[in-house]
Amino acid sequence: MQNTQKQIRTRYAPSPTGPLHMGGVRTALFNYLFSKKEKGIFILRIEDTDKARSKPEWEKDITENLSWLGLQWDEFYRQSERTAIYKKYLEQLLEQGKAYYCFCKPEELEAIRQDQLSRGVIPHYTGKCRGLGKEECESRLKKGEAKVIRFIGEKKTITFDDLIRGKISFDTELLGDIVIAKDLETPLYNFSVVVDDYEMNITHVIRGEDHIPNTPKQILLQEALGLPRPLYAHLPLLLGEDRTKLSKRHGDQSVARYRTQGYLPEAVINFLALLGWNPGTEEEIFSIEELIKEFSLERVQKAGAVFNEKRLNWLNASYIRKKSPSELTQLVMPYLPQTGLEIKKLEQIIALYQERMQNLSEIAALADYFFVEQLDYPKELLTWKNSTPRKTKEALEKLETILSAVSEKDWERDTLANILLGEAEKEKDRGYLLWPLRTALTGKQASAGPFEVATVLGKEKTLERIKEAQQKLTAI
RNA sequence: GCUCCCAUCGUCUAGUGGCCCAGGACAUCAGGUUCUCAUCCUGGAAACACCGGUUCGACUCCGGUUGGGAGCGCCA
Numbered sequence: 338m339q340n341t342q343k344q345i346r347t348r349y350a351p352s353p354t355g356p357l358h359m360g361g362v363r364t365a366l367f368n369y370l371f372s373k374k375e376k377g378i379f380i381l382r383i384e385d386t387d388k389a390r391s392k393p394e395w396e397k398d399i400t401e402n403l404s405w406l407g408l409q410w411d412e413f414y415r416q417s418e419r420t421a422i423y424k425k426y427l428e429q430l431l432e433q434g435k436a437y438y439c440f441c442k443p444e445e446l447e448a449i450r451q452d453q454l455s456r457g458v459i460p461h462y463t464g465k466c467r468g469l470g471k472e473e474c475e476s477r478l479k480k481g482e483a484k485v486i487r488f489i490g491e492k493k494t495i496t497f498d499d500l501i502r503g504k505i506s507f508d509t510e511l512l513g514d515i516v517i518a519k520d521l522e523t524p525l526y527n528f529s530v531v532v533d534d535y536e537m538n539i540t541h542v543i544r545g546e547d548h549i550p551n552t553p554k555q556i557l558l559q560e561a562l563g564l565p566r567p568l569y570a571h572l573p574l575l576l577g578e579d580r581t582k583l584s585k586r587h588g589d590q591s592v593a594r595y596r597t598q599g600y601l602p603e604a605v606i607n608f609l610a611l612l613g614w615n616p617g618t619e620e621e622i623f624s625i626e627e628l629i630k631e632f633s634l635e636r637v638q639k640a641g642a643v644f645n646e647k648r649l650n651w652l653n654a655s656y657i658r659k660k661s662p663s664e665l666t667q668l669v670m671p672y673l674p675q676t677g678l679e680i681k682k683l684e685q686i687i688a689l690y691q692e693r694m695q696n697l698s699e700i701a702a703l704a705d706y707f708f709v710e711q712l713d714y715p716k717e718l719l720t721w722k723n724s725t726p727r728k729t730k731e732a733l734e735k736l737e738t739i740l741s742a743v744s745e746k747d748w749e750r751d752t753l754a755n756i757l758l759g760e761a762e763k764e765k766d767r768g769y770l771l772w773p774l775r776t777a778l779t780g781k782q783a784s785a786g787p788f789e790v791a792t793v794l795g796k797e798k799t800l801e802r803i804k805e806a807q808q809k810l811t812a813i
Numbered sequence: 814g815c816u817c818c819c820a821u822c823g824u825c826u827a828g829u830g831g832c833c834c835a836g837g838a839c840a841u842c843a844g845g846u847u848c849u850c851a852u853c854c855u856g857g858a859a860a861c862a863c864c865g866g867u868u869c870g871a872c873u874c875c876g877g878u879u880g881g882g883a884g885c886g887c888c889a
Contacts (some may be wrong), residue, residue: 352889387888443887450886457814459885485887502818511816516887526889549817550884573819580881608825611838615826619837638826641882645824648839658852693851703850721848761848768848775848783850 345377346540349403349410352384353395355607356591357402359644360545360575360583363608363609367572369408370632371609380537381410385417386529404590406602407625414537416529423524426532426562427486427517435561438474439466439487460486461513486521488528490557497552498540499605500570500634507553515554527551531558534567543570543634546641547582572633573613574641583644590644599672599697604653612642622655654695662688672701674708685793689785706779707793712802714780716754716809721772730810732770733777735760737803740796746797754788777806 349365351357365381372379381403396415403410430436439462450460451648466780467489478484498504517528524532528550534542549571559566577587584590594604607623615638616623616631657665662684669687690703706712720729739760743752757774761767775787778794791799 350889354889384889390888439887446887454814454885459815461885483887485885505817507817511885520888525887530889546818547883548889551889553817571818574881574883578824582883595833611825613825617827619827621825621838641889642826643824645839648825651839655886690851692853766848771848773848779849781849785850787848813823 339571343538343540345375345376346380346538347372347543348380348382348534348537348539349408350382350384350533350544351399352387352390353392353399353785354387354390355395356401356593358468358590358592359595359605359609359720360581360590361399362408362592362605363575363612364543364545364572365408365662366606366609367632367637368541370628371541371543371570371634373629374632378410378411380412380414380539382413382533382537382623383414383415383417384526384529386524386526388417388523393582393697398591398593402596406592406595406606412537414533416533418616419529419533419536420522420524422536423529425519425522427521427528428526429519430488430561431486433561434487436486436636437467437514438478438484439514439516440469440477440482440484440485441465442622444454454705459511459672461516463510464489467514467682482663483707484520485516486518488517488561489514490554491560495553495556497556497566497569499549500568501573501637501641505549507550509553509557509680512554512557517558527554528558530733531562531564535559535562535564539567541568541570542570546571546574564720570637573638575612575639576643578643580641580643584642587644597698599669599699600649601656601668601693601697604656607656608649608652612644613638622652646665650695657694657697658692660691665691669697669700671706672698674706678708682793689793693785698726703784706781706784712780712805712810714776718775718776718780718782719806719810721766721768723766724769724772726810728769729773730807732773733803733807733810736770736774736777737800737807740791740800740803743796748792750792752789755790758789773806774803778802 347368349361349368350362351365363452369379381400383399385396425438426759432778446462453460466487489768490509492510492514494506494508496504515527518524518527524728533539552569556566561670569639575583577583579587594666603624606625606628609621610628610632614632614636660668663744664683666680668688670683673683686704686707687700690700694700704803716726719733720726724732736757740753740758743756757770761770764770771787775784775790776782778787778790778799779785784790792801
């Protein structure tokens with residue numbers, strides 16, 4: 338019984354003509370989740386049949402970032418290494434008379450296209466070379482004339498059952514004889530996909546909605562080659578703010594960019610999973626394991642989803658908050674200046690900003706004052722809103738006196754808080770004392786709390802900065 | 814233009830004929846905690862595109878209108 342059920346096999350099939358982007362990851366993710374949920378196989382297939390546009394560096398970008406996200410594939414293929422396979426099927430179609438060589442010039446084709454467009458017809462090839470005699474064809478081939486291979490598709494209504502959208506019908510009368518290869522060694526997208534999906538035993542083709550128009554072409558090819566039809570699931574598109582398909586126009590959507598900005602892979606995955614899918618509960622936070630457990634194609638949305646970066650930020654911040662101090666420190670290290678600071682100290686600094694970071698790279702600007710000798714800020718910053726420069730100077734003097742009296746041994750957060758709060762509360766608005774303290778230590782309008790900062794900074798450095806602040810105000 | 818797809822708060826969405834004068838989350842606004850920022854807590858504003866039909870009863874089913882999107886390569 339178990340064995341009659343064939344194993345689920347899905348694939349993500351990017352072309353290495355650019356960096357891996359968020360839209361691509363979402364497609365990969367849904368393929369991954371579905372196959373893992375069904376205990377199946379997830380395949381990565383590099384579609385590099387376009388020799389001019391495909392670059393090894395992009396393939397590297399795709400595989401590295403997919404791995405970073407944890408979307409590990411079980412099998413890997415590269416179409417450029419499979420030309421012999423495509424050739425075999427191409428020859429089959431040619432022999433059966435279901436495909437033919439076309440020698441039409443691009444300019445000539447373009448003119449026809451324009452004419453059709455102006456007449457309100459979908460542009461399609463009219464089949465001029467279809468009736469070429471065998472001899473003429475051979476001789477022109479021998480002469481090395483420019484040519485392509487076209488496919489004669491059956492004219493009929495194709496209906497397929499989309500797992501997400503239900504029945505979709507398309508009249509192939511509207512299709513011309515599509516080009517399936519430039520020559521026997523150079524297959525084109527719609528053809529190589531059909532061959533590979535069959536050869537790789539793909540059971541479920543899960544891809545973006547923008548591929549719906551390709552599906553009837555591919556089904557026609559399957560039928561001509563006598564191949565079985567896989568199941569299809571067309572995902573809703575990822576949209577920009579303007580509700581058009583997410584693209585470079587909407588800014589750099591490469592995974593690499595999000596990665597270097599300090600987004601966590603689990604946040605990206607969680608965010609993308611909820612774009613076009615939801616578990617039907619009110620939960621929002623999911624690990625990849627939970628996603629695998631909960632995922633189902635039935636719950637995938639039909640309408641496109643706007644990529645809302647604010648929500649990604651929120652998720653990322655929430656994942657950052659959940660990290661242990663040591664984990665977070667390791668993650669944040671690349672964004673910090675190379676100082677000889679001991680790891681323990683680093684962890685303390687980072688702990689101060691754990692709940693203030695939306696992404697890892699922000700730590701650099703947030704905690705920079707721990708890594709410089711001299712702070713640079715305008716002296717006006719030291720004065721609290723309800724206070725005056727004179728009072729501020731007095732407050733700083735008081736701070737110096739009080740803190741000098743604290744021993745190194747007692748220099749820890751709660752003790753400092755006790756002492757300073759006790760002093761600050763002598764006035765109704767404790768900002769008169771705490772604001773100058775904090776700004777003197779950080780040089781910032783906004784930062785972590787003064788007791789925490791002073792603790793991490795240490796007694797010596799703290800007093801040093803208080804004195805520097807006093808000097809700034811000395812002119813008064 | 815033609816073909817196909819889609820339609821609940823600003824955004825992501827719950828809702829599968831009565832539980833919905835529509836629930837959650839992000840964003841936003843107000844308040845609390847607070848020297849600041851952030852976290853956290855409380856509260857508010859905010860949507861079923863429209864018109865018909867089916868039904869005792871439609872956000873939910875059907876039809877149309879409008880609107881939006883995608884595709885129309887010797888790219889994938």
